[in-house]
Amino acid sequence: MDLLESATQSAGARLIERLGVMRRISQRNDWIERILFSPAAEEAAYKLKGWMKATGMDTIYDPLTNVYGQIVFSTEGPDAPRIHLGSHYDTVVNAGAFDGILGVLIGIAVAEAIVESKEPFSHNLSVLAFCDEEGVRFNTTFLGSAYLSGQFDEAWLHKEDEFGKTLGEWLVDRAESIDTILSAHESPYVRPQDLYLETHIEQGPILESSNKGVGVFTRIAAQLRSEIILTGCAGHAGTIPARLRKDPLPVASEMVLAVNDLCRSDERIRATVGQLEVIPNASNVIPGQVKFSIDMRHPDMEGLKLAHDKLTKKIEWIAKRSNLELGYKVVHQASDARLDDKLTDALDESCEALQGSSMRMFSGAGHDGMKLAQVCPTGMLAVRCKDGLSHHPDEFASNADCLLAFKTMLRTVLMIDKNR
């Protein structure tokens, strides 16, 4: 066995072991939960920092609790172009054990294999563990990756968590300097001369249905989230006949069906009503108000806008016929991210070499790679997960697939280092 092969084997074994360690770091006993600034998130960060350090990285735990570090291979020193590998280590509530953390641990494993095998390497190799991708605490997705790539938005400091405490207040309590945070974009750690590669479970069923362990994302879908409030008039369920009611629930139901029709009309469109609130929600009261959410995705922003226009026209038309008051607000919008062609080709080639074939696909889920793609060339490797399940305790990627993803990423990084 040559040196690279044995280093790959031992880094792979540690990768599997560490997935087990991270699964146990949770603020709940009954499920996995690591939310920004929670003790569990801090414990996870501390562990990751230790593993990064052990590979010989200079590590940083920054004010927002991102953990990152690099091994300086370049003869031009620490500021030379970096190859970044990573993902996020926070989770949603009631989460699975692979979303995000797999990409971080694969980054560390790749670094270990390169160091231990003494493979010639000329770029600085960096691993990024983002503190907050899911946005559970402040409802701000990509907080960690935005900060490290110089895209932090000052307005986020005023975002409140469920207890009314703002991000700014959290940072002050943690004795962080707000000025330092606001000036971080002047010399961000992730720069245009760098490149970024992320491994992430697919969070969908395509790879599994195609019988493949790994595949390549070519782009990340554009997203749009809106909030709808339909107001009628609450009343006694027993006394008011249909013709005199202003019941928003049947009307909202028509709108929900319109969302579903749109989703079924085109394979590229995802449209979902995931939240619906009936007020006052009592069995003997005609509802006075209904609030619901619409989440829409499409591989490109143009297509998303067209689909969204079509849907809002339909919703307005339904509302008009009903004589109810309609409130419609877009609350979140993210453009699609086109991933870098050369990095996608490189990942594709490694998939073919190690799996016998590759598969290109778009990601309907948002990722840190979306943020980083705005700053530097970005590529993403997708890993099969059982039943396409994610954001769920039964989320599962097999050891074999995790190891295949690690080897695919290692091969890609070595190839890119040689060719750039």
Ligand SMILES: [Zn+2]
């Ligand atoms: Zn994720």
